[in-house]
Amino acid sequence: MNPFKFGTIVEDDFFTDRKSESEVLKQKLDSENHIVIIGPRRFGKSSLVQKVVTEIGRPYIRIDLQYVLSVTEFAAQILKSVFKLYPYEKIKHQLSHFRIVPTISTNAVTGALDVSFQSGGGSTILLEDAIATLEKVSTEKNRLIVILDEFQEVTKIQKGFDKQLRALIQQQKGLNYILLGSQESMMEDIFEKKKSPFYHFGQIMRLQKIPYADFAEYIKKRLPKCNDNEQDCITNKILDITQCHPYYTQQLSSQVWELMNYQKITDNVVELAIEQLTNMHDLDFERLWISMNHTNREILRQIALSQNPLQNREKPTSTSFSAIKRLMRDGYIIYVDKYEIEDPFFAKWIINKEL
Numbered sequence: 001m002n003p004f005k006f007g008t009i010v011e012d013d014f015f016t017d018r019k020s021e022s023e024v025l026k027q028k029l030d031s032e033n034h035i036v037i038i039g040p041r042r043f044g045k046s047s048l049v050q051k052v053v054t055e056i057g058r059p060y061i062r063i064d065l066q067y068v069l070s071v072t073e074f075a076a077q078i079l080k081s082v083f084k085l086y087p088y089e090k091i092k093h094q095l096s097h098f099r100i101v102p103t104i105s106t107n108a109v110t111g112a113l114d115v116s117f118q119s120g121g122g123s124t125i126l127l128e129d130a131i132a133t134l135e136k137v138s139t140e141k142n143r144l145i146v147i148l149d150e151f152q153e154v155t156k157i158q159k160g161f162d163k164q165l166r167a168l169i170q171q172q173k174g175l176n177y178i179l180l181g182s183q184e185s186m187m188e189d190i191f192e193k194k195k196s197p198f199y200h201f202g203q204i205m206r207l208q209k210i211p212y213a214d215f216a217e218y219i220k221k222r223l224p225k226c227n228d229n230e231q232d233c234i235t236n237k238i239l240d241i242t243q244c245h246p247y248y249t250q251q252l253s254s255q256v257w258e259l260m261n262y263q264k265i266t267d268n269v270v271e272l273a274i275e276q277l278t279n280m281h282d283l284d285f286e287r288l289w290i291s292m293n294h295t296n297r298e299i300l301r302q303i304a305l306s307q308n309p310l311q312n313r314e315k316p317t318s319t320s321f322s323a324i325k326r327l328m329r330d331g332y333i334i335y336v337d338k339y340e341i342e343d344p345f346f347a348k349w350i351i352n353k354e355l
């Protein structure tokens with residue numbers, strides 16, 4: 001089986017490094033504090049948290065705010081997650097405090113419990129009662145961990161939701177919240193702006209890429225057998241193009257592995273894999289490029305060619321800077337030591353079109 005995996009949360013054999021981050025997270029979870037994790041998209045935030053909570057063995061629920069469209073839905077999801085964790089019979093008495101009685105039904109196919117609320121009640125009451133349930137089911141011996149993923153979406157769900165949520169969480173004891181999100185500028189606004197309800201909510205951890213040496217060892221161990229030099233050379237080429245970005249490194253390694261394993265190619269195998277991946281996304285890249293204005297295109301091209309986008313003599317620095325900020329907000333470029341195009345294959349595509 002292909003030993004590389006990308007696109008979903010990775011665990012066990014597909015997970016590497018993050019030792020110090022795991023330690024820090026564990027220590028923080030051993031306190032009454034809450035944690036905020038910020039990092040670019042697909043850097044491995046969800047995987048890291050999943051690994052840590054699984055290892056420490058405490059009960060946890062995870063809600064992805066990207067898929068929550070209303071406060072009522074959020075309340076329903078909390079209850080559903082709680083039912084997954086604790087036997088219904090054991091906790092049904094906890095529901096007696098609900099001012100709007102939830103309707104619980106069983107999905108005949110999956111056996112999972114579904115939760116809905118009668119309409120007409122206010123969502124504030126639902127939110128209060130749902131959040132209160134979390135504190136009630138958490139015990140001193142087995143403190144609950146509540147993971148709210150893609151937390152930058154909190155401001156989009158309903159006006160004032162962030163404020164209500166913060167006020168409720170603030171009063172709780174005996175459980176930890178982990179809030180993670182990827183649109184860094186939005187996450188920074190939420191947690192670092194004085195006016196934001198979540199200002200100074202918890203300690204902020206910024207997730208970096210996986211260190212070169214560790215990723216190199218991970219890749220080399222998993223590549224199909226060939227001579228040692230060749231393996232080193234392939235590994236280095238992979239990491240040079242992906243710059244240790246967790247997702248793209250796994251994606252490229254996976255493609256390289258397929259070519260080596262099934263087609264027995266080793267010569268220029270990385271170049272071939274890059275070409276395949278770039279071609280595969282040709283249409284998406286073209287659409288993306290067309291949707292960009294002239295300034296954005298110029299900046300993307302400069303970054304792709306490893307030039308400093310702020311040294312464009314034809315444009316005032318302020319124009320370039322605002323464009324870079326917008327491109328970063330939308331996730332097309334990231335800043336790690338220097339500006340980088342988030343997707344190395346898009347960078348490659350831009351360079352190819354330039355030539």
Ligand SMILES: Nc1ncnc2c1ncn2[C@@H]1O[C@H](COP(=O)(O)OP(=O)(O)OP(=O)(O)O)[C@@H](O)[C@H]1O
Nearest residue numbers: 006007008016041042043044045046047246247250
């Ligand atoms: N520790 C790791 N070791 C190896 N690969 C990893 C690791 N963490 C993440 N990856 C790779 O990156 C991909 C994305 O990971 P994950 O979904 O955890 O990131 P994320 O930051 O939560 O992404 P998103 O912003 O999309 O929510 C994984 O599918 C995997 O290929």
Ligand SMILES: [Mg+2]
Nearest residue numbers: 045046047149
């Ligand atoms: Mg994630």
